Structures are given as structure tokens and as C-alpha cells.
Amino acid sequence: MIKTEFRTIVSEIPHPDALKMADRLAAVESHSMHGQLPVVWERAEGSSVWDPWGNQWIDFTSTIFVANAGHGHPTIVDAIVRTAQKPLLHAYNYTTSERLDYIEELIRVTPSYLEKAFLVSAGTEAVEVAIKLMRMNAMARGKRRSVVVSFEGNWHGRTTGAQHLSSNADQRSWIGYEDPGVLRLPFPYPWMPEAMSNPKLFFHESLQRELDAHGWTLKDDIAGFMLESYQGWGAVFYPKDFVKEVELVARDVGALLVFDEMQAGFARTGEMFGYQHYGVQPDLVCCGKGASSSVPLAFVLGSGYLLDLPSVGSMSSTHSANPISCAAGLANLKVIENEGLIERARDLGLQFHSELNSIADMSPAVSSIQGIGLVAAIITNGLGDMDASAIATEISWECMRRGLLVVHTGRESVKLAPPLTIDQAAMAEGLTVLRQVIVDVTARHS
């Protein structure tokens, strides 16, 4: 049993009824939705999550990088409730003041080269839109092909185009064919000396190798480069030089530079967008998750020229720009600005990473800490007869049992992403739990 200001554990974890509910769900819902830690979310507020039986967790997940402004932020709840009570629940593509106010503000607060937005419901849709715009732009420029370059280890969503760009071959095997218009290049991991010693050369050599293998040229065949601002599974950032070089090449050959900001956007890394750490100017930016800190909202941002490539009516979606999503998105922007969440993620992030690095230094279970701001990944090592993924899973489960929710990746990483509004004392308590868990897991398997 645990009772502190931020955590309450009053039952066996997982709670037996949580397992029964999971079984009932599994009987009526595709099991593809399952696999999360067995916690029933009854209520979530700020950086706390409660189950129906009185257990309370410190949240280091923000669900999955969504609740950047905290769970149930009153400004966002109020915006949603006010819109619902107007009532205005849906308006298709007719003009609404919610859509106008939101997009105007979005364009005002984002860098000036992002002039227009196209709203959708899910991140994967935003990626599909970016693929379409990259290819339409290549056609408009008279390129012979419209090949999109993506990077190993990156992940962009589950619809066909997004899955083609993602590097996980198993996950795209259901498609039954490989998209001949996608080129995947190796990712410059910090633990690869050949990439770190000269990131620019590493990029050029791997790009040229692939172009030669296909008989393609950059100018004639490449439509764009799609980069996840950092690799999702392990919060691994690219070397800055590498990304600057991708930008240079893209500009030189009339290809687009596109960032998938799903996990990195909306202040998470101590900048409005994660790509800003690289000092580049993307042509298109795909956003979702933290854009509303709540209800479904995703979009692509870019120049007026690119966003207007599709003709009137040829790029729309039934639930695009739902008034409730727009109201939530606008409220989310207000919270980010009024509560200084960009600076907060930066400042708290320094403490967060300093403590995580100190935990890493004392345990052979941790290979490295990745990430910037309030996103981090503990990259695990195998210990004894446990491989690195099993160690990460054990850490995730043990944290859950002690009142701390972390992102269970199913890989050799434990991801951490508290709401950016988290109380400093709650963050410190969560890190103390994590330290003790890692000490205990290390002792158990050493």
C-alpha cells in the first residue's frame, strides 16, 4: 500500500477487476488495440491518473504524448463544454468561427513560413496529406518520379502511405508490396561511430548508394524527405549537421523537407516544434497528439503555395476542423502561451535529464538516456538471462505497481513524457520511484 501526495496504491496491481474488464473488451474489440499496461483510466487531471478503485498514478505518459497541457486542463474543458453547449457538435466543411479563430491563431503563433493549415483527425492522415503534397509538388515541377525518402527506425502511422514510409518491415507486410516510390536511408544513431564521426558524409554516402542502386537522380526523381523529429521508440534525435545537410540537398534539388512532429510538437521538447532544435525550415510540418492535449486534432502546416496545390474540394475530410476540436486546439495554444509551457519544458527538462542520467550512471540495466526537454527514453541493456526488451518491460510493470505510469514500448526502451504542467514535486517523486525500480530490477537480475 502506498499513500503520498501524488500516489495512492490501495489494491493489488493490476487490480483483478482491471483484468476482467480487459478480458471483456478483448471479447468484443479487435485485439490489435490491446497490449497496454493493465490500468483502467477512470479520471485524469493535471499529471494524475485514477482508476475506479482509488489507485492514483503519477503520469509520465501524457497518455501517448497527447496531454501536453495536462489532463483535463480547465481552459480546454471549458472550451469543449462551451462549444458542445452552443450546441455545435459538427459542421462538416461549412465555415465556423471555431475553425477560423483556431487556424488564424495557429498561423500567428507558428513560424512565418508556415502560412496555411489543413486539418484532419489523426496523425496518420496528416502524414498521408504530406505524401500527397510532396508528390503533387514533384509533378508540378515536372520531375520524372516522385520518390519520398524516409529513415530507418522512423515511424509515421498505420494507414498505407504512412506505413510505407515507416521502417518496420513486419508492420507493412500486410500491404503485400513495397512502394517503389519510397527510399529508406539508415538512421545516424548516436551509438554508430561511422555516422557520428561525419554525419553529413554518412547521409551523402547512403543516399548516393541508394540512388545508384535504382538508377535515379536527386533532381529528377526525389519529391521529398520525411523525418520524424526524433525517433519515437527511443526519443533519439538526429545529429544537427545531418538534418542541415538534408535541408541543403532538398533545397538544391527542388525536393520538400517534411517533419513528422506528432510526438515532438507543441512545446514537448522546449521548443514549439522539435525540428527547431536543428535550425532548419521545413516545407511541411505534420502535427497531431499534443495539438489539442485532448480530442482528435491533426493537421499539416506549410506555405500557401504547397497547401493550395490540390484543387478546391479535392482534399477534404468529414471530420476535418470539427468545431470542438478547433475550440480545444485554440484553448491548448492559450495554455501553452499563458503558462509558458515551452520554457517550462526546457527548464524542467534540464532537471529531468540530469536525474535520469544520474540513474543511468548507477545501473548496468541502462545503456543511455535519450531525448530533450520533457521527453526521454531509457535505453535498456539485457541483464542475466533477460534481454533488453524484457528489462524495459519489467521496469514499466514495476513502476505501474508503485504508482508511476511510463510508456511501455515493447522494445528496449522505457519512454517518459510527463504533462508539461507537472508539479515539480510530482516529477521529483516520479523520478525517485523510477530510480528505486531500476535499483531493484538491476539487483534482481545481476
Ligand SMILES: Cc1ncc(COP(=O)(O)O)c(C=O)c1O
Ligand atoms: C511520429 C508519429 N507519427 C505518426 C503517428 C500516427 O498518429 P495517429 O496515431 O494519430 O494516427 C504517431 C502515433 O503514434 C507518431 O508517433
